[in-house]
Amino acid sequence: MLVAFSVAPTTGDETGGVAEAVAAAVKVVRASGLPHETTSMFTTIEGEWDEVFDVVKRATDAVVAVAPRVSLVLKADIRPGFTGQLREKVERVDRLLD
Numbered sequence: 324m325l326v327a328f329s330v331a332p333t334t335g336d337e338t339g340g341v342a343e344a345v346a347a348a349v350k351v352v353r354a355s356g357l358p359h360e361t362t363s364m365f366t367t368i369e370g371e372w373d374e375v376f377d378v379v380k381r382a383t384d385a386v387v388a389v390a391p392r393v394s395l396v397l398k399a400d401i402r403p404g405f406t407g408q409l410r411e412k413v414e415r416v417d418r419l420l421d
Contacts, residue, residue, distance in 0.1 A: 332390030
């Protein structure tokens with residue numbers, strides 16, 4: 324399964340930034356050992372249901388620890404029997420563009 328998620332405080336620092344809190348969440352994802360990719364808007368993580376959602380919960384908890392209110396957005400691609408889709412989905416499209 325692939326889960327794309329975004330977790331951030333609902334209020335930022337004096338400039339409106341949320342980078343410090345988001346970095347705490349990304350640190351949890353990177354330490355998980357699961358395949359992942361972070362972009363400017365979302366982090367996508369790949370694994371089994373329980374392990375992926377455990378990481379999402381711990382990443383959210385990392386933001387909750389530094390913010391009084393947190394927003395969490397999730398999108399999941401649930402396709403039993405498939406792994407390596409974090410890169411493979413993009414490569415399939417790229418092959419059609421070549």
